[in-house]
Amino acid sequence: MLKTKIIEIGREIIRTGLVAGTWGNISAWDESQAGFWITPSGMDYLSLKEEDLVLMNLQGDVLEGQRTPSSEEQLHRAIYSQRKEVKGIVHTHSIFATAHAVAQVPLPGLVEDFAMIVGGEVSVADYHRAGTEELTEAAVRALADKNGVFLANHGLVGVGRSVEEALKVCQIVEKNAQIHIMSRMLGNPVLLSDEDQRQLRFEYLHNYGQKG
Numbered sequence: 001m002l003k004t005k006i007i008e009i010g011r012e013i014i015r016t017g018l019v020a021g022t023w024g025n026i027s028a029w030d031e032s033q034a035g036f037w038i039t040p041s042g043m044d045y046l047s048l049k050e051e052d053l054v055l056m057n058l059q060g061d062v063l064e065g066q067r068t069p070s071s072e073e074q075l076h077r078a079i080y081s082q083r084k085e086v087k088g089i090v091h092t093h094s095i096f097a098t099a100h101a102v103a104q105v106p107l108p109g110l111v112e113d114f115a116m117i118v119g120g121e122v123s124v125a126d127y128h129r130a131g132t133e134e135l136t137e138a139a140v141r142a143l144a145d146k147n148g149v150f151l152a153n154h155g156l157v158g159v160g161r162s163v164e165e166a167l168k169v170c171q172i173v174e175k176n177a178q179i180h181i182m183s184r185m186l187g188n189p190v191l192l193s194d195e196d197q198r199q200l201r202f203e204y205l206h207n208y209g210q211k212g
Contacts, residue, residue, distance in 0.1 A: 002028045002030055002037055002163070003037055003050040003053050004050065005028065005163055005164065006026050006027070006028055006037060006039065006053060006163060007048055007049070007050060007053075009026050009090065009163060009164070009167050010026055010039060010045035010046075010048050011045055011046060012167065013026075013045070013090070013092055013167070013170075014045045014046060016171075017094065017095070018092040018093070018094045018170055018171070018174065019045075019092050019093050019094070020093065021044075022042045022043060022044055022045070023093050023155075024090075024091050024092050024093055024155070025038065025039050025070035025072050025076070025089075025090075025091045026038070026039045026088075026089070026090050026091070026163065026166075027039070027070075027073075027076045027088065027089045027163070028087065028088045028089075028162075028163035029080060029086070029087040029088065030055070033055055033063065033064075034057060035055050035056055035057040035058070035063050036055070036056060036076060036077075036080060037053045037054070037055050038053065038054050038056060038069050038070050038073055038076055039052075039053065039054075039069075039070050040052050040053070040054055040065075040067035040068060040069060040070065041067070041068045041069060041070050041071050042068075043067070051065075051066075052065075052067050053065060053067075054067055054068075054069040054073075056069060056073060056076075056077070058077050058080060058081050060073070060074070060077060071130060071131035072091060072130065072131060074131065074133065074136045075091075075135065075136045075139055075140075075157070076089050078136045078137075078139075078140045079139075079140060079143065079157075079159060082140055083143075083145075083159065085161060086159045086160065086161070086166075087160070087161055087162050087163070088159065088160050088161070088162050088163025088164065088165060088166035088167075089157065089158070089159050089163070089166050090157075090158045090159075090163065090166040090167050090169070090170050091155060091156070091157045091158075092155055092156050092158070092170045092174070093154070093155040093156075094155070094156065094170065094174040094177075095174075096174055096177035096178040096180075096181060097150065097155065097156040097170075097173050097174050097177045098154070098155050098156070099177065099181065100122070100124070100150055100177050100180070101124060101150040101151055101152055101153060101154055101155060101156065102152075102153050104124045104150075104152050104153075105124070106121050106122060106123050106124055106150070107121060107122040107148075107150070107173065107176060107177055107180055108121050108180070108189070108191050109121060109191055109192040109196075109197045110176055110179055110180055110183065110189055110191060110192065111176060111179065111192070112192070112200055113172055113176075114172055114173070114176040115192055115196070115197040115200040115201060116200045116201060116203070116204035116208065117147060117160075117165070117168060117169055117172050117204060118146060118147045118148045118169060118172065118173060119145065119146045119147050119197075119201045120146055120194075120197055120201070121146070122146065122148040122149060122150055122156075122173055123142040123143075123144070123146070123149060123150065124142065124149075124150040124151075124152050125138040125139040125141070125142035125143075125149055125150065125151050125152060126138040126142075126152060127151075127152035127153050127154075130151075130154060135151065139151055139157060143157070143159070147159050147160060147165075147166075147169045148169050148170075148173045156170055156173055156174070158170035158173060
């Protein structure tokens, strides 16, 4: 089921323009395997099959799969190690989010859905080349306890309690990045207060959606 979901999300991020070509990556934590499934390096999402996915543990060992894992597997390992509640990670290169990453402008809390699912401002991690230990350290530090982080001059990483939620984070951040850019063209954006953002996040975590 997890592998099927990763394949579906890979097709979705291509279809909706969150990535182009073979860039970006997706992973999902598998409790039964004490590891995570991650997309392979440099393969077309539209032709990806479940057998192409790679199962890795937090030490960087490949437990299952014949493909070379994503070059960002180190970053995925570090996030899963630091954030035990995270069960899914999606890395995208969408236009408006990446504009923030290139301008190195954090994305503040402007609207309610953003505050609810992201948990507050999306910070920008210092620039380091993709796949390096330096990038991993900078990204984990800038992510902190939020659900999204910009990688300077690169793109966005979204995390969540499931891989589906991680995708939703990327979608909401992209929408709000566009709103932020457009609102700055109109004038000075009025931000949600820190207290409102905390309350919205609490309500989302504890009361949002169907129960039982």
